[in-house]
Amino acid sequence: MVPKIAIVGAGTAGISCARTLLKYGFEVTIFEARNRIGGRIHDSNVFAKPVDLGPNWMHGDTLQNSALKYFKDASVALHDIGSCGTIFSPNGTQYPPEKVNYIEEFMWQYVEEAIEHSKTQSATIDPDLSLYDYVEKVTMDRYQDNAELREQILMATSIFGFYIGEDVKKQSLKFAFLEEPSPGENLFVASGFTSILQNMAKEVLDNVDLHLNTAVVGVDTSESGVLVTLTTDQSVAFDAAVVAAPLGVLKKRAIAFIPELPQRLGSAIDSLGYGRLEKVYIRFPRPFWNMDYFEFFAPEYAPMSNPAKWPMSAISLSQLPEPYNQPVLLWYLYGDMSQKVVNLQSDRDKIEFFEPYFSRIPGYEPGRDVPEAIVYTSWSKDPYAGYGSYSCFTAGLQEGDRDIEVLRQGLPERRVWFAGEHCSDVLQLATVGGAYGSGMHAAKLVIEQFSCKN
Known part of the structure; x- marks a missing residue:
């Protein structure tokens, strides 16, 4: 019998997962709550x-x-x-070009230094410290007599919030290394992401059973197989499921898992920022x-x-x-x-x-x-979208790297796995590339599971 796999979500991760499973001959059904594919690609x-x-x-x-x-x-x-840009000071005047370059170099220097500090010293860093706390302390130590420069570096560091989607004062220092960018440019x-999405979905949509406007509200593994419950109260049986919904959807418990998720997996979902x-x-x-x-x-x-x-x-x-x-x-x-x-x-x-x-x-x-x-x-x-954008790692986080690994492992004993940017490898977290890679990763775990049975 050809294994039947349900994928929850037709975003980048779901499309990627389906593409890989199809190559190995699985029968794939995708349930998408929206009236379109792509998730946040729109x-x-x-x-x-x-x-x-x-x-x-x-x-x-x-x-x-x-x-x-x-x-x-x-x-x-x-x-x-x-690099042709400008910065306006708090009173609304432009900094001269040489000052702009100077400030921006300092900003990236200290952010990168904080990330490196996180990589090497994570085990001993107080979970409540933020990346901003680190920069504030280091600049105070180095520029005790230059309050103006300290202020400019800290204001520049605040701009990092536009990269992580949250105030940099909330960014965990302990897990700042999870924000390390992918290598390269x-x-x-x-030209926009439309053509990228079309290329990702090419051949996939013609070979899967796609259900738009169909939200999944339950995943039941209490019996043999996986029972997926839809908003229509209809339940459909599958051999396994990959939940490629956004982290925020999981955090809101919009999908009920029966039995409940293991405590460690639930805490991983709750602990990661969004x-x-x-x-x-x-x-x-x-x-x-x-x-x-x-x-x-x-x-x-x-x-x-x-x-x-x-x-x-x-x-x-x-x-x-x-x-x-x-x-x-x-x-x-x-x-x-x-x-x-x-x-x-x-x-x-x-x-x-x-x-x-x-x-x-x-x-x-x-x-x-x-x-x-x-x-x-x-x-x-x-x-x-789970009432947010993408994963982030806020101060107070205790085991951020382990939380991601727990999500990546999924629940093989219950034939349920997870995919999405929050399940990617470290250098791709919160990116389209990360979402795509996580879909492939989840698909490979499904393939391994069923290969072992054959």
């Missing part, structure tokens, strides 16, 4: 050209990136955002700027809309190669900042939130450069 066509609402980047251009072949396809245009996918990265695209009548990116440190000039002085960060889409360029600024938001913007009532309110920042960019003319349209994400309100 775009908007509100502007003249599409923009990605999910991932924007290829993380790493070496074979460490499990999805590298899809990024290297002829249909994909990759772009180096470049990080490039912006100028970021809140959101994006806002604002389209203007013209690209009045001539730089690649803009950063705004601890702004003091928006006391009503930003009393917490959250840093702001935007990159230019006008610098992308033809035909993908457009007069758009892409703003990244994280943590409490993202919740503030997502919960603003209207498009106008959201645009006004960003006005103190884009109005300071050289070339802006108030009567001429009125924003034409806005597109934004709201993953933190999306139940199928």
Whole structure:
């Protein structure tokens, strides 16, 4: 008999898992809660050209990136955002170019130093310490007599929040090594992820039994086989299941496991953090700027809309190669900042939130450069995304590396495995490549299990 495998979720991990299982002759059924495949890979066509609402980047251009072949396809245009950018000081003035370079070099120096410290000293680091705590202490030790430089380094370090999806003051120092980036270049996918998704799903969709608009609410292994329960109250029997739902879905216990998950697996799900990265695209009548990116440190000039002085960060889409360029600024938001913007009532309110920042960019003319349209994400309100974006590792975490390994092992004795960016190897966590690799990993565990039976 051909083994029948259920996959929960048609995102990158689910598609990858299905592709591998099909190669080995398994019969595969995919249940997807949305009306489309792709999970967080999704775009908007509100502007003249599409923009990605999910991932924007290829993380790493070496074979460490499990999805590298899809990024290297002829249909994909990759772009180096470049180093022509500027930073605005807390009072809204621009730092001179030499100061910008100086600050950014320091930022990456200390982040990389913290990650290296985490790699070598993790066992002895207090779990409650954050990466920010580390940088604050080191800079105080090294620059006791230069308060201005210390402040600038710490403000620059806060920008790391845009990479992890949460406030850097919440980033675990003990497990900062889990944030180590994949080796190689990080490039912006100028052509968008649609063609990447299509290539990933090629041949898969024609050979699986795909059920869209079908959420899984239960996975029962109390009897022989695996019984998958759907929102329609229908239950379908399989020989095994791979749960490729987002970490946030597992954290919310949106899928009931019968019997309950083992305590160690449940604690791994609960312990890992789940970021809140959101994006806002604002389209203007013209690209009045001539730089690649803009950063705004601890702004003091928006006391009503930003009393917490959250840093702001935007990159230019006008610098992308033809035909993908457009007069758009892409703003990244994280943590409490993202919740503030997502919960603003209207498009106008959201645009006004960003006005103190884009109005300071050289070339802006108030009567001429009125924003034409806005597109934004709201993953933190999306139940199928688990009310967030991707895994992160917050202060207080006790066994982060072990938690991931427990998830990667799954429940072979119950014929249930897990896949997703939160189940990837260390250098691919929270990336599309990681999600893809985790799908292959889960599929291989299924194959090994059934090979042993034959």
